[in-house]
Amino acid sequence: MALTKEQIAQRIAQELQDGYYVNLGIGIPTLVANYIPEGMQVILQSENGILGMGQFPLPEEVDADLINAGKQTVTVNAGASFFDSSLSFAMIRGGHVDLTVLGAFEVTDSGDIASWKIPGKMVKGMGGAMDLVASARNIIVAMQHCSKDGESKLLKKCTLPLTGINCVKRIVSDLAVIEVTDRGFKLLERAPGVSTESIIAATAAPLIVEGEIPEMNLPVW
């Protein structure tokens, strides 16, 4: 069965390591924060100027001067710091962030990503996404494998304006975990109960399948 958004976040959380500095984009990536393994210290960066972002506030804690990059009210943990945008992106551009997780409209098997504009229809703007994908040491894309119309979003070539090229390292979709290798997409894991064949069918670009593909190891919940 295809993963829920929460399960995608849960699977991505398995990529975290103790001491990681992580930037989580808007949407599914934000949910990753809920699944940081017990006892592991992961420090969340929010590009509007926070290191050490915490959980959402209690209603009485809400503060207009304390928001995240998604403009949601947040809190901070002990050891946090606030800083201006130029320093925030110095961290990002300088490669100090260990892992970036973000959403996408489309991803290609050479690691290109499109995420900020649908010509003639919708322009959100790139915000910090172009800076993040151009400089992050490790980039995981959290996305639905296919559009609502059933079109694959994992392509040979993006149809939408690009956010960055040759940058995505790994994709965690509702159907699979896929690595972007020099040879293209490589299937690493299947969502529980989803067949390799159906993943191949849902992937518009060629998919390297080597040996038996294990199911994701997600805790029952």
Place this chain on the structure above:
Amino acid sequence: MALTKEQIAQRIAQELQDGYYVNLGIGIPTLVANYIPEGMQVILQSENGILGMGQFPLPEEVDADLINAGKQTVTVNAGASFFDSSLSFAMIRGGHVDLTVLGAFEVTDSGDIASWKIPGKMVKGMGGAMDLVASARNIIVAMQHCSKDGESKLLKKCTLPLTGINCVKRIVSDLAVIEVTDRGFKLLERAPGVSTESIIAATAAPLIVEGEIPEMNLPVW
């Protein structure tokens, strides 16, 4: 009579204006701080990271963590701020400092300055001087007109390695106030009792002398 170092500083202080942000170099320029006119607010920048530098400390106030660019212990005035070197030079390079006063070995009539190195003999290093002269909106050089051997230091061309070119706007020496114009050195004022002829003789580059040259207006002290 030739001015003392204190008098040179005193004359330079007449160039100050209320609200000016000023960077004073090591040596005579440092003395300018002693002659800021009563009631005028001038804010001193020290390139190691101070805005609002005050007078030297009382013996009991001496603090190893509070020094100026000349490595002397100092104090700060109300409204001061401390910052790192990159921000300090952002102020300087960005043209936010209104006036820079510094010393020199040699100055030319096109505004070139040499101040940091005597090949084979002495290397102090440029420190912040190259940054200052390349970006300051207004640069006044405080210097002795001639070397101890009687050689003029106001030249057509520097003999020593340059600190910057086309940058010096005005020179206040022990003998004269000289402006660097598009046409070269122009004599503005004479030290009290020093003749125009002797200034011309002490200046190796051509000196424009137009009309009667007034004596500097220095308070008796």
Place this chain on the structure above:
Amino acid sequence: MNKVYKSANQAIEGVKDGMTLMVGGFGLCGIPENSIKALLELGVKGLTCISNNAGVDDFGLGLLLKNRQIHKMISSYVGENAEFERQLLAGELEVELIPQGTLAERCRAGGAGIPAFFVPAGFGTEVAEGKEMRDFNGKPHLLEYALTADFAFVKAWKGDTHGNLVFKQTANNFNQSMAMAGKITVAEVEELVPAGTLDPNYIHVPGIFVQRIFEGKGYEKRIERVTTR
């Protein structure tokens, strides 16, 4: 030396049609509410506004957009403002979209006397069109130019009579780098204190970058997405 102004209306004096303005803030967080309202009252038109966002439809820079005072926006993000997106898609508004980190750094560079610098962001995308490219350490970079503005409008938590500014939490965002880049920087603060009150070790924007300062009134501090647990 007197940098203190009594009101927003006085502090924005000199803003004229066609000028380029920087406006601090991220979303509605840390925006110069008082200055924006004064600009609305002044009615200046044909403005180029450099601001990460354009507020929302009925607050922040959105007010000036709605009132058609803005000719061009230089921003990184349009989302959250339907009127902004509408004017953009309809071609009624000139918009230059810039990666957020590049935008912040271009402002800082404008204040720091660095006319241009190389960054990797945007390579291979439409942001790179017409830009000079160069490889460093085997990786392609774009040459980006400094931004400056006729006026920079910023908002701080506290400020003193010398123009020193201190921000609270994430309300700093673009205010610090934009304060550096204005030919005239106008800072509005929630609390204006005498020089000497703020700890000199913890000043976010030293006064040398601020030409005018005033204590703002009636801050609404709207929140775009109140989210609680």
Place this chain on the structure above:
Amino acid sequence: MNKVYKSANQAIEGVKDGMTLMVGGFGLCGIPENSIKALLELGVKGLTCISNNAGVDDFGLGLLLKNRQIHKMISSYVGENAEFERQLLAGELEVELIPQGTLAERCRAGGAGIPAFFVPAGFGTEVAEGKEMRDFNGKPHLLEYALTADFAFVKAWKGDTHGNLVFKQTANNFNQSMAMAGKITVAEVEELVPAGTLDPNYIHVPGIFVQRIFEGKGYEKRIERVTTR
């Protein structure tokens, strides 16, 4: 996550002959006294040191110079250190002199992922030799490249277990930009406190830039020129 080390000797582990080190401080103000002594004891040789000065003859980096552990200095100012000047003039030491502001900005750029940028400082002087030049707004500029280091040694007043640093007065100087530029940044602090103790609004160096931190001992804090009124 554990960034806390017990001693300077442990914190400098991994420094090897021929490495490039950044060392914070201006003159003797804000220098990492403990780390320098540990480097002296370790005896690593052939070092390239990026530091605004080289201490004095018998303190700070002067100790490593005297002990011939330094192959090359990248600095802005030699004055105040007779041994430094002697080795330089005798050609025993390779020295690259860089304008002070350019040096600071090159360190910041190294930490900020900006491989190169243009500045006016040094145009027309020997500093410009061999450098790419370009005019901006009618003024000539030089292209300067980012600096990074295998290790950056910095000294702060207070630091916490997450590596957040706070400086006192002018003891910041180069420490902040160098902390950003080290592949491994080692911070020594006068007082090490638990995470959550320092006010998050007033952190000079966020912990993301600091890989190792320890509480230093026996700070001498020598003053080069005690000047009183």
